[in-house]
Amino acid sequence: MLNFSLPKLEIGEAIEWLVRWIIANLSVIFDVIKNILNSITGALNDGLLAIPTIILIIIFALGVWLLTSKTTALLSFTGLVLIWNIGLWPQMISTLVLVVVSVVIALLIGIPTGILMTRSSKLETAMRPVLDFMQTMPPFVYLIPAVMLFGIGVVPGLFATIIFAVPPPVRLTYLGITQVPEDMKEMAVAFGASDRQVLRKVELPLSLPSIMTGVNQCIMLGISMVVIASMIGAGGLGAEVMRAVNRLDLAHGFESGLAIVVLAIVLDRVSRNIGSGKTTPAGRIIEYLKKHRKAKLESRVSQI
Amino acid sequence: MTAKIEAKNLVKIYGNNTGEALELFNQGYSRSEILKQTGLTLGVAGANFEVAEGEIFVLIGLSGSGKSTLLRCINGLLMPTSGSLLVDGNAVEKMGGKELRRLRGERISMVFQHFAILPNRNIIDNVAFGLELRGVEREARWAEASEALDSVGLGDWKNKMPQELSGGMKQRVGLARALVMESDILLMDEPFGALDALIRAEMQEELLTLQREIKKTVVFVTHDLDEALRLGDRIAIMRDGAIEQIGTADEILAEPANEYVEQFLTGIDVSKILDAASISKWPRELVRDSESVSVALHRMKKTDTDYLFVTGQRRKLVGMITRDDLLPLSKKRQTSFKDVIREANTIPGDTIMRDVFPELRHSERALAVVDENGRFLGVITHNTLVESLDERKGGDGIAEL
Known part of the structure; x- marks a missing residue:
């Protein structure tokens, strides 16, 4: 009596049909995107590999020092030399390029979306389930439409990474801006600020710590996804891990994994430090220049 | 008397779809009845007043009496539901976005109860904030801001961050930020309410001294009767969104318009509005x-x-x-x-x-x-x-x- 059957809802088939329709009708657009991204990543990759490794390591370490502190810079230097030493430098560079390009694109999409959500409660309600979906859907699933749309290679890896990494900057930008005290915004409006001025001069600066946490999360998710994306030919350190898994090569697997850890730690420390309000060497230099200029201005003002 | 600011039958009801609530108000329903029937709060219940050029006009009442709401109608932070608010004869509620921004950026400046100092900017950039919005060049706005800071006695604090300042100093910064705009109207929303008694008295004294020089039209909101009597050229006592009486301190003390005002002055209710601080x-x-x-x-x-x-x-x-x-x-x-x-x-x-x-x-x-x-x-x-x-x-x- 009870074994009547419900007709199955063809959700999966519907999505597949949609993607196939997109491929059939919009493939031109995807080809253009693919070509652009391919040339960007290719150029970055070639450019970075053209620099002698030791010089690039020093440049990176200097950059880390400017943005964080001496200890972190020393740690990064050691880590990068280690990667070079175990012979995974080119793979590390290609992973780095993949992460940087996908994170930049994810931020270019994520931060404005977060801002728009603070402006429209309808958009906010609509985006909430979409973001939940994007974050909880197992990341492997994104690989399928990515391959269908872009084929095998770096670009589908970028695509899947961007989808996976975009929710944190959206959420944390939204959160940061909604947490800006109402009286600060009221003050700006009372002094004649336009909507754009309120955003630029009050909301964004005051929500910077939250937005930077979003950037940090975005980078971390980017790195973890880049490894998964190597399954569809994105290359880099992830591909080395996959190869080691296939061959049950523990030594190589551990080395590649370690290289990913080093890269992740460096990127994490740097991105976490920006916007945290801690004084950095770069901050001190800027401060010095500002003071210098202010002193100059003040002397000029007092002359008048 | 030329009216610098004039409110005509100003009604403010918070919320959307205020039509029904306004109808009820016009039929003479009370604030609590309107709230019960429509769920909307009546902020200001038909206020009429005129503020003359160069006077300090004080709005006083218990919290929730609508004084801050009324103040915010003057620079269009809130728009009246009905009635009109005129600044120099121009209706604020009829102004478009651009006109409103010009009104706020050039004609009316505001000082806030909780200072609203931007924590990420140093003092001089906080004071220069309004000029920055106006598009004044950095050099010029710093020059003007440092002059304003000198006038409130904070000349040496230009490059400090707000966290380094005490409450009293922060409010001086708030005052300097308003003064530097050189607007003719100053709106002050319980500016000294968050300060302790000693600093408050000092700031009141300073405001009076300053006012003798700058002669601005000031609308000052407070819940402190002492403050109102000390500062106000004229005082409006508010209750439940309505103005109960307007007059000079002498007039109000000598002839309270009704029982509520009398109670307000004699201290029966004063013990309710005065707090331990x-x-x-x-x-x-x-x-x-x-x-x-x-x-x-x-x-x-x-x-x-x-x-x-x-x-x-x-x-x-x-x-x-x-x-x-x-x-x-x-x-x-x-x-x-x-x-x-x-x-x-x-x-x-x-x-x-x-x-x-x-x-x-x-x-x-x-x-x-x-x-x-x-x-x-x-x-x-x-x-x-x-x-x-x-x-x-x-x-x-x-x-x-």
């Missing part, structure tokens, strides 16, 4: 927790008391020490009194005066008044309470004003 006095002596036993004993002797309140960093109240506890320590030649600090009887600064009475009756010593962060604001003794009531009730205090 506003009647507290700064004690003659205090001791910091890092100071020594002998210093504490010396101060007790000097002021002829047998106890002192102890404060720590950032004026946080730590407790109190008594002479009986200190004497044995002094005999043992111990210098630190940290072990004998007792818990002090404290009372939150926002306790209304009526509730201070029973607290005080149970305490043989003075009550320490603290703010929400545990910072010490002053003391209330049996004497302070009587004095502050006397000042308001009796003829003496008022005649002095």
Whole structure:
């Protein structure tokens, strides 16, 4: 009596049909995107590999020092030399390029979306389930439409990474801006600020710590996804891990994994430090220049 | 009298779809009935007033009486639901976005209760904020901002960050930020409400001195009767969104328009609006927790008391020490009194005066008044309470004003 059957809802088939329709009708657009991204990543990759490794390591370490502190810079230097030493430098560079390009694109999409959500409660309600979906859907699933749309290679890896990494900057930008005290915004409006001025001069600066946490999360998710994306030919350190898994090569697997850890730690420390309000060497230099200029201005003002 | 600002039958109802609520209001329904039937809050219930050029016009009332709402209608932060608000004869509610921004950026400046100083900018950039919005070049706006800071006595603080300033100083920054705009109208929303009694009196004095020079049209919101009487050329007393009476301090004191105003002035209700912070006095002596036993004993002797309140960093109240506890320590030649600090009887600064009475009756010593962060604001003794009531009730205090 009870074994009547419900007709199955063809959700999966519907999505597949949609993607196939997109491929059939919009493939031109995807080809253009693919070509652009391919040339960007290719150029970055070639450019970075053209620099002698030791010089690039020093440049990176200097950059880390400017943005964080001496200890972190020393740690990064050691880590990068280690990667070079175990012979995974080119793979590390290609992973780095993949992460940087996908994170930049994810931020270019994520931060404005977060801002728009603070402006429209309808958009906010609509985006909430979409973001939940994007974050909880197992990341492997994104690989399928990515391959269908872009084929095998770096670009589908970028695509899947961007989808996976975009929710944190959206959420944390939204959160940061909604947490800006109402009286600060009221003050700006009372002094004649336009909507754009309120955003630029009050909301964004005051929500910077939250937005930077979003950037940090975005980078971390980017790195973890880049490894998964190597399954569809994105290359880099992830591909080395996959190869080691296939061959049950523990030594190589551990080395590649370690290289990913080093890269992740460096990127994490740097991105976490920006916007945290801690004084950095770069901050001190800027401060010095500002003071210098202010002193100059003040002397000029007092002359008048 | 040329009216600089004029409100005509101004009604403000909060929320969307105010049509029904406005209809009810026009039929004479009360604020609570409107709230019950429509769920909407009546902020201002048909206000009429004129503010002359160069005068200080005070809006006073209990919290929720609509004074801040009314103030925000003047620069269009809130738009009246019906009626009109004219600045120099131009209706604010009819202005478009651009006109409104020009009105706020050039004609009307505002000072806020909680300062609203941007924490990520240093002092001079906070003061120059309005000029920056206006598009003034950096050099010019810094020059003007530093002049404004000099005029409020903060010339040496230009490059400091807001966190380094005390509440009183922050409000000076707020004032400088408004003054630098050189607008002719100044809106002040309980500007001294968040400051402790001593600083408040000082700031009031300074505002009056400044006003003699700059002669701006000031609309000043407060819930402190003393402040209203001291500052206001004319005072409007508000209740439940409506203005009960407008007049000079003398006129209102001599001829209260109705029973509510009378109660408001005689102190029956005053004990409801005055809070512990506003009647507290700064004690003659205090001791910091890092100071020594002998210093504490010396101060007790000097002021002829047998106890002192102890404060720590950032004026946080730590407790109190008594002479009986200190004497044995002094005999043992111990210098630190940290072990004998007792818990002090404290009372939150926002306790209304009526509730201070029973607290005080149970305490043989003075009550320490603290703010929400545990910072010490002053003391209330049996004497302070009587004095502050006397000042308001009796003829003496008022005649002095």
